[in-house]
Amino acid sequence: MKTDEDEYEAKAIVIATGAEHKKLGVPGEEAYSGRGVSYCAVCDGAFFKDRELAVIGGGDSAIEEGLYLTQMAKKVTVIHRRDQLRAQQIIQKRAFANDKMHFVWNAQVQEIQGDDMKVTGVKYRDKETGEEHVLPVAGVFIYVGIMPMTEAFQDLGVLDEHGWIPTDEHMRTKVPGVFAIGDVRAKDLRQITTAVGEGGTAGQGVFNYIQSLNDTNIEIKA
Structure with missing residues (x-):
């Protein structure tokens, strides 16, 4: 991930940039x-x-x-x-x-x-x-509209036609290792309480995803 200050590498990312x-x-x-x-x-x-x-x-x-x-x-x-x-x-x-x-x-x-x-x-x-x-x-x-803050992710392949990020119930996007929570998700209710719950779900999802990567790297000895 590239920011204004530096570049970072990670095995997974959680997008929580919200909406305006x-x-x-x-x-x-x-x-x-x-x-x-x-x-x-x-x-x-x-x-x-x-x-x-x-x-x-x-x-x-x-x-x-x-x-x-x-x-x-x-x-x-x-x-x-x-x-x-x-x-x-x-x-x-x-x-x-x-x-x-x-x-x-x-x-x-x-x-x-x-x-x-x-x-x-x-x-x-x-x-x-x-x-x-x-x-x-x-x-x-x-109430004259709401815009997802997803401009930085246009080339990532996770946005729908309106700029929102669809996920499954585990907060996973269609790109492996990329999760999304909060107002940036394609959903009906945008509240702090729902975002907090989604954060917990995504945290568990990230753990499971990284664990699965580690498991594939384990050598099985005869």
Whole structure:
């Protein structure tokens, strides 16, 4: 393995480079990250009990996480840049049937506003009329996509068509000696707890793999 600092040799490797949430790239997003701006409803939703929240996005993750937030929040407003959701129909039906879920269509988020301490609102522009509005909220949950951090492994032969790394239940990729754990894997749930368990599984897998290499090198004496 070659890094910026040196080169390393190993009999096995565990890839745990993770994934990165796509950013909106608007003013206030970075400034209020962790102070009202979040990318994980399960992680941060409990901090917003009985508050009004905004969810940015229209895919499965955005709507599912929005539905989850309705269990704690007073109101959840989905701000979407199109005039219809991209989420699966069954998820959409659940969202439209939830009295706490509200929708703003054809909207382009321009700024996440705050009082220097916490989020106070979302400024957006109506793409049809050009009018600007501010939605007062205590938190903004952003779901506009997620990118696996796998650029360094493009030539290794372990990525799927979307850049994720598929593995079996032992965290083994299709390349012998290469394992993957955490958010970089092709999977549905990306949480710290699942990554920790995968780390233990991969550790055992690496041990077994190296042991198998050692076993093949043992000379059998007559």
